[in-house]
Amino acid sequence: MIRLRGVTKRYDGRVLFAGLDLDLVPGRTTVVTGPSGCGKSTLLRLCNQLERHDEGAVSLAPIEIPAGLPHAAWQRRAAELRRRTGMVFQGYHLFPHLSVLANVTLAPRVVQGAARAVAEAKARQLLELVGMAAAADRFPARLSGGESQRVAIARALATEPEVLLLDEPTSALDPASTADVVAVISDLRRRGVTQMLVTHDPQLAKALADELVQLG
Amino acid sequence: MLRLLVSLALAAVGSAQSPLPQRYRDAGVLRWGADAEGGAPFVFVDGTRPGAGEVGFEVDLARELGVVLGVELRRVQAPYESLVQVLDRGDCDLVLNGFEPTPARRELVRFTRPYYVFQQQLSVGPGVTGVRGLADLVGRRVGVLGQSQSHQVLLAQPGIDIVVYESNVTAYEDVVNGRTAASLADLPIARALRPLFPRLVDVGEPFGAYYYAIAVRRGEPELQRALDEAIGALLANGTLERIYREWELWVPAEARLGDRDVVDAFARDGDDRAAAELHWGAVLSLLGTGALRTLGISVVSFALAVLLGLAIALLRLHGPRPLRWCAVAYVELLRGTPILVQMLLLYYGLGQIEGLRLDAVTAGVLGLALNYAAFEAEIYRGALSAIPRGQREAAQALGFTGAQALRHIVVPQALRLSLAPSTNDFIALFKDSSIVMVITVVELTKQYQMLANATGRFIVLGFVTSGLYLLMSLPLAYLARRFERRLDRDRA
Ligand SMILES: Nc1ncnc2c1ncn2[C@@H]1O[C@H](COP(=O)(O)OP(=O)(O)OP(=O)(O)O)[C@@H](O)[C@H]1O
Ligand SMILES: [Mg+2]
Numbered sequence: 001m002i003r004l005r006g007v008t009k010r011y012d013g014r015v016l017f018a019g020l021d022l023d024l025v026p027g028r029t030t031v032v033t034g035p036s037g038c039g040k041s042t043l044l045r046l047c048n049q050l051e052r053h054d055e056g057a058v059s060l061a062p063i064e065i066p067a068g069l070p071h072a073a074w075q076r077r078a079a080e081l082r083r084r085t086g087m088v089f090q091g092y093h094l095f096p097h098l099s100v101l102a103n104v105t106l107a108p109r110v111v112q113g114a115a116r117a118v119a120e121a122k123a124r125q126l127l128e129l130v131g132m133a134a135a136a137d138r139f140p141a142r143l144s145g146g147e148s149q150r151v152a153i154a155r156a157l158a159t160e161p162e163v164l165l166l167d168e169p170t171s172a173l174d175p176a177s178t179a180d181v182v183a184v185i186s187d188l189r190r191r192g193v194t195q196m197l198v199t200h201d202p203q204l205a206k207a208l209a210d211e212l213v214q215l216g
Numbered sequence: 217m218l219r220l221l222v223s224l225a226l227a228a229v230g231s232a233q234s235p236l237p238q239r240y241r242d243a244g245v246l247r248w249g250a251d252a253e254g255g256a257p258f259v260f261v262d263g264t265r266p267g268a269g270e271v272g273f274e275v276d277l278a279r280e281l282g283v284v285l286g287v288e289l290r291r292v293q294a295p296y297e298s299l300v301q302v303l304d305r306g307d308c309d310l311v312l313n314g315f316e317p318t319p320a321r322r323e324l325v326r327f328t329r330p331y332y333v334f335q336q337q338l339s340v341g342p343g344v345t346g347v348r349g350l351a352d353l354v355g356r357r358v359g360v361l362g363q364s365q366s367h368q369v370l371l372a373q374p375g376i377d378i379v380v381y382e383s384n385v386t387a388y389e390d391v392v393n394g395r396t397a398a399s400l401a402d403l404p405i406a407r408a409l410r411p412l413f414p415r416l417v418d419v420g421e422p423f424g425a426y427y428y429a430i431a432v433r434r435g436e437p438e439l440q441r442a443l444d445e446a447i448g449a450l451l452a453n454g455t456l457e458r459i460y461r462e463w464e465l466w467v468p469a470e471a472r473l474g475d476r477d478v479v480d481a482f483a484r485d486g487d488d489r490a491a492a493e494l495h496w497g498a499v500l501s502l503l504g505t506g507a508l509r510t511l512g513i514s515v516v517s518f519a520l521a522v523l524l525g526l527a528i529a530l531l532r533l534h535g536p537r538p539l540r541w542c543a544v545a546y547v548e549l550l551r552g553t554p555i556l557v558q559m560l561l562l563y564y565g566l567g568q569i570e571g572l573r574l575d576a577v578t579a580g581v582l583g584l585a586l587n588y589a590a591f592e593a594e595i596y597r598g599a600l601s602a603i604p605r606g607q608r609e610a611a612q613a614l615g616f617t618g619a620q621a622l623r624h625i626v627v628p629q630a631l632r633l634s635l636a637p638s639t640n641d642f643i644a645l646f647k648d649s650s651i652v653m654v655i656t657v658v659e660l661t662k663q664y665q666m667l668a669n670a671t672g673r674f675i676v677l678g679f680v681t682s683g684l685y686l687l688m689s690l691p692l693a694y695l696a697r698r699f700e701r702r703l704d705r706d707r708a
Contacts, residue, residue: 083615093610
């Protein structure tokens, strides 16, 4: 599982973390909390290498990504790592030119080479799981925030990642939508999906955390 | 001084019989229309000597006519193809510019007695053998200036593959390049251009007898008669011969200028003959063929422009540094220079190199594509930059490589953003495509010009031609608007 060892991250010479260790526990949900600007999102993005670290190592056995790799080698390993993780963004980032169904099937088809029929059957199951089966043929511009976030979760799960990373998945949502999304995340937690969730909402942290990491 | 006196005396005599209409005498000016771009020896700008300015045998002739008529002759610049219209609109009073009294022109304007007899000269390329005259040209490509007397002569000889040019220089250029086997030209032009094309070989003696005459508006017989007498005076006192000898244009055939049948060749009684009926079947088939060619050229060149433009935009944003610079240079170069120059370079410039001699349609399509690619590249660059960073990150987080993210996520969205501006560009290209006529491609606009010049029916044919353009471009405009609306909806 994802493991950080002695990870240091600096922005413009300012140290955000120094020598941080972190182990995600398989089958459990790790919640990261802390005040705004303390580096929660950055920590999450280090886990799938959307950000590079300055010292230490990030690994997901057998992939090992020490700091300071040459760019090409880092790119290769980072892409490999990302193929085994899923990510849900605060702002959804659905692909607006694709239908809900195509949003979910694109990565399996392009990255994993899945056949269309297989990918679609799988995608419909996932949409069922997040309660969005009826929206398969709609386009993202026609979805509410909560619906978008649930589709984003289905999209992230479609490549069968070993771990799901969620960055403030509810902070842009109204209470009703938040409840829908939290229900989905709780459901995944019950099913034993390994998750790492960033939030600044203490209530949400308490409700969802198997492991709690306090930053800042 | 003596000559001036003689001229004045003649002018006095002339005015006694056929005076210049009062309004011209009051103004003291006759404006003559001519195209200085037509080149030597008619009216041209001499760039080889300091301070020479506008020269030509017609400049000298105009000056002498002014002396005889007692007014100043002031030149008005107008494109050769539009001289009749410029005259009709009243922007000049007469046309003096190697103007041949073709039947079509005689429908529209009134001609004076001829002031010059010209003949035809056939010239072949350096490697061409077995051509002794027109009869040997059957099955060969022969270049000629569009709407010229030479064009008519070639049309009268069946079986020749005629290539129509915008200028005699480019027609000769292609003979030297080997794109055509020969070119037929009016003798004065052939003589004047000979120093520029030392490798051309003149074949046979000059032949035929054709005339240059001055054109005036139909409703001005008095002006015509005044000019007739002035020309007669200049012929009688030897001024014409002196001018033509100075320009090395005097040929034995000039002796006929005084013959009665030559003098009266284009005289008209003043009544308006009915304009010839257009044969609409033939006209529509010609214009339709031109329209199809315009459409074909536009579609193919725009498709190429889109592909090339996208490649350039991607290189500029995501390519390795040296290629990025190349992309920037390409865009600035092609956007910053006139497409006309690019087109001429592509066809005539490259044409001088053996392996790079493109045929006209290929060069036209390529020229339009290369030019429009620069504009498309800028549209796509803007659209690519407008796709939010989060889109690429989301793709990366799913394990896409950089290239996969571009191909499946960024480019498709950018293309959708570009649809409306791109479609507008296509409409622009569609209309710009008439520029390929400068490299001998006969498309809709060129076909219109040729038909209108041959029949004199500029207005009705102009409406039909515009209608054909609209018929093709309106659906495109409609599509562009639909794309825009659809995009607004997607963003809602
Ligand atoms: N690309 C960057 N360049 C420079 N500084 C950055 C960059 N990204 C983040 N930071 C800084 O790093 C710090 C941590 O940012 P991060 O987004 O991880 O915080 P966060 O805990 O997620 O905050 P929030 O709760 O507001 O989302 C902030 O001070 C931020 O300004
Ligand atoms: Mg954050």
